[in-house]
Amino acid sequence: MVMIGVTGGIGSGKSTVCSLFEKKNVPVFYADAVAREITEGPARQEIVSVFGKEILDTHGALDRKSLAGIVFHDAGKLDQLNAIVHPRVFDAFQEWRNSLPASTTYALAEAALMFESGMFQSMDYVLAVMADEAVRIERTMQRDGSDETAVRARLQNQLSTEELLELSDFQLQNNGSLSDLAGKVSFFAVLFSTLTPPPEQS
Numbered sequence: 001m002v003m004i005g006v007t008g009g010i011g012s013g014k015s016t017v018c019s020l021f022e023k024k025n026v027p028v029f030y031a032d033a034v035a036r037e038i039t040e041g042p043a044r045q046e047i048v049s050v051f052g053k054e055i056l057d058t059h060g061a062l063d064r065k066s067l068a069g070i071v072f073h074d075a076g077k078l079d080q081l082n083a084i085v086h087p088r089v090f091d092a093f094q095e096w097r098n099s100l101p102a103s104t105t106y107a108l109a110e111a112a113l114m115f116e117s118g119m120f121q122s123m124d125y126v127l128a129v130m131a132d133e134a135v136r137i138e139r140t141m142q143r144d145g146s147d148e149t150a151v152r153a154r155l156q157n158q159l160s161t162e163e164l165l166e167l168s169d170f171q172l173q174n175n176g177s178l179s180d181l182a183g184k185v186s187f188f189a190v191l192f193s194t195l196t197p198p199p200e201q202s
């Protein structure tokens with residue numbers, strides 16, 4: 001089985017791409033969603049012990065916005081949070097991978113921080129979903145109801161287009177319509193079904 005990572009900047013369309021693959025019965029692991037569940041569930045206690053009770057809301061649930069606010073401005077704290085969350089996401093990924101049917105030709109793992117988290121090391125190939133910055137900002141504002149300044153601030157913490165081009169094996173340009181995107185996904189679905197793991201890993 002070939003494991004393909006899917007990444008891209010905010011609003012590039014990586015979740016949309018993955019959901020189109022899912023419609024073709026391709027298994028997808030959503031690392032960001034799993035990280036959220038872990039943060040609010042199994043890792044909650046450990047996170048509170050590091051970050052203090054200030055990150056809990058009045059009901060005792062983890063307030064992800066306030067946690068995000070802290071780590072956004074403090075790289076050391078971000079490292080601490082990642083050290084708690086990333087190994088657990090990785091374990092969940094391994095478990096998911098082991099549960100896939102033996103007949104699976106290829107599967108996808110979507111992660112915004114594919115390279116930064118080290119997850120790429122478990123991938124045979126990485127597909128980067130790309131779109132122009134203005135398009136990504138517009139789509140993210142529409143999706144999240146956030147303003148341009150907030151979206152731009154999130155963009156700044158992400159890999160540049162040049163870095164993504166350099167690090168990824170395949171690129172999907174998503175500046176067009178949703179039906180253009182569906183056509184491109186169909187193209188990559190055929191391509192991916194012909195891949196074998198790269199020589200150094202097989």
Ligand code: ADP
Nearest residue numbers: 010011012013014015016139143176177178181
């Ligand atoms: P990401 O997961 O990379 O942050 P999403 O897949 O959530 O991005 O896409 C961001 C928003 O843009 C979503 O609301 C999605 O429906 C929309 N979108 C994605 N691709 C297209 C497209 N080609 N045309 C129009 N809207 C799109």
